[in-house]
Amino acid sequence: MKTEINLSAEPRDMKVSITALRKKGLMPAIYYGRKKTATPVVVPAVEFSKILARTGESTVVTLTTAEGPLDSLIYDIDRDPVTDTPRHADFYVFEKGQKMKVKIPLEFIGIAPVVKDLGAVLVKVLHELHVEAAPKDLPHTLAVDLAKLVNFESQILASDIALPDGVTLVEHPTEVVASVYEPKEEAVPAEPVDLSTIEVEKKGKEAKEGEEGADAVSPKAEEDKNAGKSEKK
Numbered sequence: 001m002k003t004e005i006n007l008s009a010e011p012r013d014m015k016v017s018i019t020a021l022r023k024k025g026l027m028p029a030i031y032y033g034r035k036k037t038a039t040p041v042v043v044p045a046v047e048f049s050k051i052l053a054r055t056g057e058s059t060v061v062t063l064t065t066a067e068g069p070l071d072s073l074i075y076d077i078d079r080d081p082v083t084d085t086p087r088h089a090d091f092y093v094f095e096k097g098q099k100m101k102v103k104i105p106l107e108f109i110g111i112a113p114v115v116k117d118l119g120a121v122l123v124k125v126l127h128e129l130h131v132e133a134a135p136k137d138l139p140h141t142l143a144v145d146l147a148k149l150v151n152f153e154s155q156i157l158a159s160d161i162a163l164p165d166g167v168t169l170v171e172h173p174t175e176v177v178a179s180v181y182e183p184k185e186e187a188v189p190a191e192p193v194d195l196s197t198i199e200v201e202k203k204g205k206e207a208k209e210g211e212e213g214a215d216a217v218s219p220k221a222e223e224d225k226n227a228g229k230s231e232k233k
Contacts, residue, residue: 005060007064008047011041021042027044032093033072034094057077098134102131102138106126107144120180123179132170142162144177158173
């Protein structure tokens with residue numbers, strides 16, 4: 001059974017600056033719904049951060065307002081870009097019996113045998129799953145059991161995720177949530193060729209051939225030499 005979460009939401013005086021509100025420990029917010037007019041309020045900043053850290057955005061938060069208790073969901077959060085601290089929140093007030101379509105964070109549990117035993121690389125494709133449920137039935141997270149990945153062909157699809165009672169899948173059933181792939185071995189690079197060595201060897205060979213050619217006497221030259229000797233005689 002889920003514990004009821006309450007948060008005080010007082011009307012916001014638009015004449016008071018945001019800086020002044022934060023000095024008082026308050027955070028500006030707004031609530032609205034299908035049949036509820038948008039109403040600016042302020043909530044305790046520290047208390048809001050604690051609720052968010054403990055339950056996430058898919059939990060019913062009962063706002064204590066001037067018009068009475070209002071069941072709502074944290075619909076949107078504006079955060080400081082440097083500190084990541086919440087600085088504004090939207091609350092969606094829902095009606096009794098109304099179902100909501102929201103994205104629930106995925107929690108990957110266990111160890112994939114194909115990763116442990118065969119060295120596969122795990123790929124987490126989705127980190128949230130789109131579902132529909134009455135606000136009271138919405139889970140904080142959905143578990144993804146990686147033990148189902150037993151070989152390189154294994155995949156975990158959206159339809160494989162176990163959903164609590166009252167929760168239905170909105171995500172396409174065949175959407176891949178997690179998969180693996182086999183890492184390819186890198187080819188060993190060939191030894192680099194030293195071009196300067198080849199050039200030196202080539203020049204050395206040419207020089208050697210030139211020397212041998214200089215010492216050799218052609219047959220024609222030998223004949224001319226002998227003919228000259230005969231004339232002198």
